[in-house]
Amino acid sequence: MSADKPRLIRSVRLLAAAEKRIEAEFLAPPSPATPLNTAAILKLAHEFQPTAVLVTHHAPLKGQDIAALPDCVKLVATVSVGLDHLDVPALLARGIAVSNTPDVLTDCNADLTMMLIIAACRRAAEYYTLMKKGWGHTLGMDEMLGHRVTGKTLGIIGMGRIGQAVARRAHGFEMNVLYHNRRQLDPAQEEGATYYASLEEMLPKCNILSLHLPAAPNGQPIMTARTLGLLPRGSVLVNAARGALIDETALIDALRSGQLAGAGLDVYRNEPNPDPRILALPNVFMTPHVGSATVETRTAMCMLALDNVAALVAGTPLPSPVTA
Numbered sequence: 406m407s408a409d410k411p412r413l414i415r416s417v418r419l420l421a422a423a424e425k426r427i428e429a430e431f432l433a434p435p436s437p438a439t440p441l442n443t444a445a446i447l448k449l450a451h452e453f454q455p456t457a458v459l460v461t462h463h464a465p466l467k468g469q470d471i472a473a474l475p476d477c478v479k480l481v482a483t484v485s486v487g488l489d490h491l492d493v494p495a496l497l498a499r500g501i502a503v504s505n506t507p508d509v510l511t512d513c514n515a516d517l518t519m520m521l522i523i524a525a526c527r528r529a530a531e532y533y534t535l536m537k538k539g540w541g542h543t544l545g546m547d548e549m550l551g552h553r554v555t556g557k558t559l560g561i562i563g564m565g566r567i568g569q570a571v572a573r574r575a576h577g578f579e580m581n582v583l584y585h586n587r588r589q590l591d592p593a594q595e596e597g598a599t600y601y602a603s604l605e606e607m608l609p610k611c612n613i614l615s616l617h618l619p620a621a622p623n624g625q626p627i628m629t630a631r632t633l634g635l636l637p638r639g640s641v642l643v644n645a646a647r648g649a650l651i652d653e654t655a656l657i658d659a660l661r662s663g664q665l666a667g668a669g670l671d672v673y674r675n676e677p678n679p680d681p682r683i684l685a686l687p688n689v690f691m692t693p694h695v696g697s698a699t700v701e702t703r704t705a706m707c708m709l710a711l712d713n714v715a716a717l718v719a720g721t722p723l724p725s726p727v728t729a
């Protein structure tokens with residue numbers, strides 16, 4: 406190890422290719438066996454005096470945590486596209502650059518979204534549970550029927566990169582795609598979807614609704630008893646974005662009452678211990694926040710985070726800076 410290599414710390418073990426690159430290009434403490442929490446990150450930062458801190462969405466850096474970072478830290482590189490675990494303005498105000506990992510995870514997140522849509526509409530959780538328990542009787546013609554996916558109307562809230570990638574996939578299922586976004590996109594980015602400025606107008610038209618926007622900074626959910634009530638009875642809700650987008654008590658009520666036929670969830674308010682009332686519902690297909698969890702995507706995310714560290718050290722523009 407050469408003492409003049411740039412110093413970094415990471416809150417999680419990275420993919421093998423990235424760990425190899427760290428060994429070759431950087432000076433770093435041993436890879437953590439389990440993800441470090443915020444206090445452990447701060448302790449390690451003081452001990453190791455790194456230029457860059459690599460984190461994921463598991464460990465928030467906000468308020469006092471940012472004040473507590475040592476002055477040597479010049480970059481917080483998050484291995485995620487989401488930024489809700491960071492107070493970006495406070496980091497930038499302290500003269501610490503921030504980078505994230507957009508684009509490289511778009512397709513995998515959109516693929517997982519399609520999985521959740523199909524699984525929720527076709528009652529995958531209930532079928533899987535039945536098979537595991539012992540199928541044992543021939544299903545009647547009208548027993549355990551799901552909902553057709555092909556040709557349905559899909560509403561997308563948040564038409565960024567991932568929302569657009571979901572719209573592209575939905576056309577393969579001959580879906581009618583609607584979207585709500587802060588602003589209407591250029592026609593070339595709309596992916597054949599129809600823009601609705603108001604949720605009040607769009608939601609009543611959706612058989613399936615999928616969320617692809619960041620969590621609000623104040624944690625206010627976009628899906629509440631009111632907005633869930635605007636969906637047609639028997640619709641399906643999918644969330645592979647952030648748990649804070651949904652009022653989970655309202656979601657549970659909607660799933661119990663039949664207002665929602667089902668839900669497909671990858672994210673939860675309380676990760677990694679979702680509300681047990683959600684876990685107990687038969688009509689929810691659940692995954693443990695794995696939108697980007699493929700070898701290809703996680704490797705690309707780690708490498709992009711390291712590209713940002715390398716660029717900072719070289720004094721060249723960061724490949725994926727976060728500016729506000």
Ligand SMILES: O=C(O)C(=O)CO
Pocket residue numbers: 462484485486487488510694695696697698
């Ligand atoms: O990149 C993100 O924001 C994630 O949620 C990782 O899966």
